[in-house]
Amino acid sequence: MITCNEALELLSVQLDGAITIEEQTALQEHxxxxxxxxxxxxxxxxxxxxLPELQQEPPKLLHDAVMQEIRRETRRKKERKxxxxxxxxxxxxxxxxxxxxxxKLVNLPGFDHGEAAVSMGDSLFPKTDSAxxxxxxxxxxxxxxxxxxxxxxxxxLGGGFAKLDNGIYxxxxxxxxxxxxxxxxxxxxxxxxxxxxxxxxxxxxxLCTD
Amino acid sequence: xSEEQLIRxxxxxxxxxxxxxxxxxxxxxxxxxxxxxxxxDDALDLSQEAFLRAWRSLGQYQFEASxxxxxxxxxxxxxxxxxxxxKRRQETSLTESYDDSxxxxxxxxxxxxxxxxxxxxxxxxxxxxxxxxxxxxxxHREILQLRVxxxxxxxxxxxxxxxxxxxxxxxLARARLALRKILKTGNYFDSASSEPVEGEVRL
Numbered sequence: 001m002i003t004c005n006e007a008l009e010l011l012s013v014q015l016d017g018a019i020t021i022e023e024q025t026a027l028q029e030h031x032x033x034x035x036x037x038x039x040x041x042x043x044x045x046x047x048x049x050x051l052p053e054l055q056q057e058p059p060k061l062l063h064d065a066v067m068q069e070i071r072r073e074t075r076r077k078k079e080r081k082x083x084x085x086x087x088x089x090x091x092x093x094x095x096x097x098x099x100x101x102x103x104k105l106v107n108l109p110g111f112d113h114g115e116a117a118v119s120m121g122d123s124l125f126p127k128t129d130s131a132x133x134x135x136x137x138x139x140x141x142x143x144x145x146x147x148x149x150x151x152x153x154x155x156x157l158g159g160g161f162a163k164l165d166n167g168i169y170x171x172x173x174x175x176x177x178x179x180x181x182x183x184x185x186x187x188x189x190x191x192x193x194x195x196x197x198x199x200x201x202x203x204x205x206x207l208c209t210d
Numbered sequence: 211x212s213e214e215q216l217i218r219x220x221x222x223x224x225x226x227x228x229x230x231x232x233x234x235x236x237x238x239x240x241x242x243x244x245x246x247x248x249x250x251d252d253a254l255d256l257s258q259e260a261f262l263r264a265w266r267s268l269g270q271y272q273f274e275a276s277x278x279x280x281x282x283x284x285x286x287x288x289x290x291x292x293x294x295x296x297k298r299r300q301e302t303s304l305t306e307s308y309d310d311s312x313x314x315x316x317x318x319x320x321x322x323x324x325x326x327x328x329x330x331x332x333x334x335x336x337x338x339x340x341x342x343x344x345x346x347x348x349x350h351r352e353i354l355q356l357r358v359x360x361x362x363x364x365x366x367x368x369x370x371x372x373x374x375x376x377x378x379x380x381x382l383a384r385a386r387l388a389l390r391k392i393l394k395t396g397n398y399f400d401s402a403s404s405e406p407v408e409g410e411v412r413l
Contacts, residue, residue, distance in 0.1 A: 012383035016357065018364065043390050043399050050339050051358045058240035062254060066232060066261045070225055073266075 002026045007037050015048050131168050131209045132192050138170075138205055139195030147178060148192040148207040149185065157181070157208055171206045178204040213277060221268050228268070232261055235278060238360055239285050245355040246289040248344045256292055260285040275369060282370045286352065293348050335398070342392040350385035357382055 002010070007030040013019045014027065031038050135148040154161035154169040158181075161169035173181070175198050185191070198204070211219075213234070219227035239260050244253035264284055271280055343351055356362045356370065357378075364375045371378070393399060 008387060009380070009383045012386050013379060015386070016364070016382070018379075040387075040390065043394065044386055046399065047339070047386070047389055047393055048358060050335065051354060053333075053336055054245070054340055054343065055237070055241050055359055056244060058236045058257065059250075059254060062236055062240060062257050062261075063229075063232060065258050066265075067225070067229055069258075069262060070228065070265055074223075074225060 001033070002030050004030075004034065004037055007031065007034065008040065011037070011041050011044055015044060130166055131207065132194075134164075134166060134168055135192055135194045135205075135207055138207075142203070142205070143195070143198075144203045144205055145175065145178065145193070145195040145197050146205040146207060147182060148194070148209070150190040150192070150209060152189055152208045153210045154208055157206065161206075161208065167209060169208045169210075173204050173206055174200065175202045175204045176200040178206060181206065214273070217268070217271065217273075217277060220265075221271075228265055231277070235281055236261070238278065239281060241359065242282065242285050242352070242355055243289055245343070245351045245359075246286075246348050247292065248351070252292070256288055257285070260288050263288065276366070279366055279369050282356070283372075286370060289348070289352075338396060338398050339393070342389060342396060342398070345392050346385065346388055349381065350388055353378070353381050354385050354389065 007027055010019060010023050010027045013023065019027070031041065131148055131150070135146045138144075139146040148168075149157065154163075154171075157171075161171045163169055179197075179200075182191070195204075211230075213231070216227045216230050220231060236257065240253055240257045243256035243260065244250060247253050247256060260281070264281055267284075271277070275283075343354075346354075353367065353371070356367045357364075362370075364378045367378045368375045373381075
């Protein structure tokens with residue numbers, strides 16, 4: 001015959017409908033002989049049946065507060081993503097500028113002597129770059145050597161230049177003349193050289209932009 | 211739409227789908243928090259925290275357990291943390307240790323005033339029952355909520371609490387007996403048994 005302690009454990013299992021046949025038999029045998037455990041059984045049953053009444057409806061505020069916070073955090077996430085995308089694009093553009101300035105293709109303070117800085121709103125390729133393109137194109141079309149001197153007035157190079165529509169000054173020379181000019185140019189000038197060096201008598205072009 | 215579809219949608223960022231899940235599960239989450247904190251204001255805060263944590267960590271739910279198991283486990287942990295922090299802040303001898311197994315004995319607060327949870331109820335026996343529950347350990351309140359009120363199976367409870375089924379069984383037995391003892395002391399059964407009863411007391 002099982003003890004009261006064992007019977008009390010089985011009473012709990014019985015309430016869960018998880019009691020086995022053997023356990024049920026042992027329990028019944030004990031209860032038949034034990035009024036105290038019988039009383040406890042009925043009291044446990046009463047408490048068991050009353051417990052579900054404690055369940056309550058959640059306040060509406062729960063739903064409202066949670067969804068409000070979720071919407072807020074969703075908005076913040078979107079804003080952060082947009083900001084990061086913008087900052088990323090700016091960072092990429094800034095990195096590109098730094099590279100171009102290092103190659104002296106773009107004028108930035110600290111990279112060159114005192115020209116106006118390129119602002120972020122400006123085109124990333126100011127006229128110097130279109131001058132370069134022109135120089136390359138000229139070299140290709142004429143088969144001549146072309147030297148583009150940046151940030152230099154035509155007067156500083158001796159004059160005699162023709163002003164072109166795109167703000168570039170052009171002068172045709174012989175190869176020999178261009179060689180000599182190049183050798184005597186102040187080394188702080190930025191030069192862009194296109195085309196191959198030809199014979200001394202061949203034509204060459206000198207371009208400049210101020 | 212099945213619950214699985216709702217969850218997948220919510221994981222993709224569909225907040226409307228998450229709202230559906232909230233509506234489906236808010237009663238059980240709220241009541242677990244209410245049972246464990248024994249305070250409707252704390253229960254509201256704790257349930258909010260539970261749902262927000264669920265929303266933020268929804269990507270981690272991989273369908274290995276049922277969604278309600280996952281949600282219950284998350285809620286239970288939040289309540290346990292809350293009770294432990296509360297215990298550390300308390301300076302009186304009235305402590306609610308989560309792991310405490312003796313209950314009713316240490317109560318130094320006179321039980322003349324009904325507690326906050328009870329004030330929300332009207333029926334007198336319900337009030338007595340709620341008051342008795344508050345004297346149980348949170349561990350016992352929790353397991354009674356899950357087994358008796360939410361009607362979960364032993365295995366699911368074991369999953370939620372992270373214990374073995376054997377532990378669930380023995381803890382349940384202790385919880386029921388502890389509750390009965392407190393109710394008995396408060397003469398809960400005397401008034402009940404003095405009422406005319408239909409049928410008989412079954413053995």
